[in-house]
Amino acid sequence: MFAVALFLTLDTPTPDTSLILTLDLARLTVPQGHHFRVTFAVDSLPEYTNDGVIVGAEGPDDESRTIHFTGSEKRDLAGGTRHIVEGMVSVVSHLGSVRDGKRFPGIVEVKILRASR
Numbered sequence: 001m002f003a004v005a006l007f008l009t010l011d012t013p014t015p016d017t018s019l020i021l022t023l024d025l026a027r028l029t030v031p032q033g034h035h036f037r038v039t040f041a042v043d044s045l046p047e048y049t050n051d052g053v054i055v056g057a058e059g060p061d062d063e064s065r066t067i068h069f070t071g072s073e074k075r076d077l078a079g080g081t082r083h084i085v086e087g088m089v090s091v092v093s094h095l096g097s098v099r100d101g102k103r104f105p106g107i108v109e110v111k112i113l114r115a116s117r
Helices: 002-010
Strands: 022-024 035-041 052-057 063-070 082-094 097-099 102-104 107-116
Touching: 035 107, 063 082
Parallel strands: 022 035, 063 107
Antiparallel strands: 035 082, 052 063, 082 107, 097 102
16 A cells, blocks of 8 residues: 555656746736736727737726737737736826816726737
């Protein structure tokens, strides 16, 4: 019985060290300037620019979360679809303001820049 238990212990596979932590962008609360792999759900139509594609991602109501893809590669970015990308986190706080008597609340903008799959 001891020999069987020893054999099973020796036959344990080594952990996969190539795994990379993937964070949920909707819940991401980290300082800017870090490179992360994130998962996100598309929350808006993609906007195609000269530099690439920008798409909104789900997140708290008082924050704007966007993914900025570089390059001209076409991607399936239909609303509600989930994706995993890697990129640099950028956080910008916008103060609230009043214009023409109308109050605009402040928001926090969280961007994933230079996103790639």
